[in-house]
Amino acid sequence: xxxxxxxxxxxxxxxxxxxxxxxxxxxxxxxxxxxGPDDSLELADNxxxxxxxxxxxxxxxxxxxxxxxxxxxxxxxxxxxxxxxxSSEGNLMLENPENNAKLLVxxxxxxxxxxxxxxxxxxxxGSYIENVxxxxxxxxxxxxxxxxxKGYREDDHSYIGQAGAAINISVLS
Numbered sequence: 001x002x003x004x005x006x007x008x009x010x011x012x013x014x015x016x017x018x019x020x021x022x023x024x025x026x027x028x029x030x031x032x033x034x035x036g037p038d039d040s041l042e043l044a045d046n047x048x049x050x051x052x053x054x055x056x057x058x059x060x061x062x063x064x065x066x067x068x069x070x071x072x073x074x075x076x077x078x079x080x081x082x083x084x085x086x087s088s089e090g091n092l093m094l095e096n097p098e099n100n101a102k103l104l105v106x107x108x109x110x111x112x113x114x115x116x117x118x119x120x121x122x123x124x125x126g127s128y129i130e131n132v133x134x135x136x137x138x139x140x141x142x143x144x145x146x147x148x149x150k151g152y153r154e155d156d157h158s159y160i161g162q163a164g165a166a167i168n169i170s171v172l173s
Contacts, residue, residue: 073163086138089131098126143169
């Protein structure tokens with residue numbers, strides 16, 4: 001069977017395109033690998049390397065650790081609590097661990113409606129609540145929700161921040 005110029009061209013189009021794409025990828029990788037750091041930053045020529053004189057490193061580390069501890073919120077919750085009915089208590093198992101050093105208030109919102117269905121009072125450090133009844137009566141079913149743990153300073157009760165956890169509430173009847 002005789003090959004025409006057209007069928008011969010078709011045989012080389014795909015390999016030529018693949019080679020072209022590979023060449024472009026290799027050139028792009030080379031460009032990104034070989035480019036240097038951003039030269040737009042100029043280092044201060046009067047900067048001295050080290051720690052300022054008179055600074056107590058242990059004190060500075062303790063201050064930084066206190067800031068870090070305050071900004072981190074530790075908590076525990078059952079991510080699949082079960083309620084026998086919409087008005088009964090369920091095994092939410094909220095915990096404010098001893099290493100938390102802040103008061104926690106828990107608010108739970110339904111993901112589908114945004115409605116708050118539970119709000120705790122402040123949990124002291126090192127305490128837990130095993131079973132709770134929700135503030136809103138729910139029909140039987142599954143309810144994806146988000147539990148927000150709001151942190152407050154123990155000394156003046158000022159707000160620090162919050163952390164959240166996805167949970168799935170099951171109401172049996």
